[in-house]
Amino acid sequence: MTSKEKATAYWKVNLRYLLILLSIWFIVSYGCGILFREELNQFRLGGFKLGFWFAQQGSIYVFVILIFVYVRLMNKLDKKFGYDK
Template identity: 80%
Template sequence: MTDKQKAVAYWKENLKYLVILLTIWFLVSYGAGIVFKDALNTIRLGGFKLGFWFAQQGSIYVFVILIFVYVRLMNKLDKKYGYDE
């Protein structure tokens, strides 16, 4: 595999990871916080309605977790294509 082919494959896989993780973030922040808020508000978490919790804090927690997942995935991807140090 040439360097150019390796770089293209690396970038393609990186974009796949980005699309998946950003989709998860969108579904949690927009879906759980806005669209499905009424259905989730029937459930309580720590005394608060679950829809409210996702809108206020849950989407932030999920975003931070997704950052760590992305770092782990990128470290594995770097090793796979030989871009690690």
């Protein structure tokens, strides 16, 4: 595999990771905080309705978790393509 092919393959995998992780964040922040709010409000977390909690806190927590997941995925990807040096 040439250097250019390797870089192209690396970038494609990176974009796939970004698309998946940002889709998860969108579903959690927009879906759970706005679209599914009424269904989630039947449950409580820490005294607050779950839909409200996702809109105010949950999406931020999920975003931080996704950052750590992305770092881990990218470290594995760097090793796979030899960019970890």
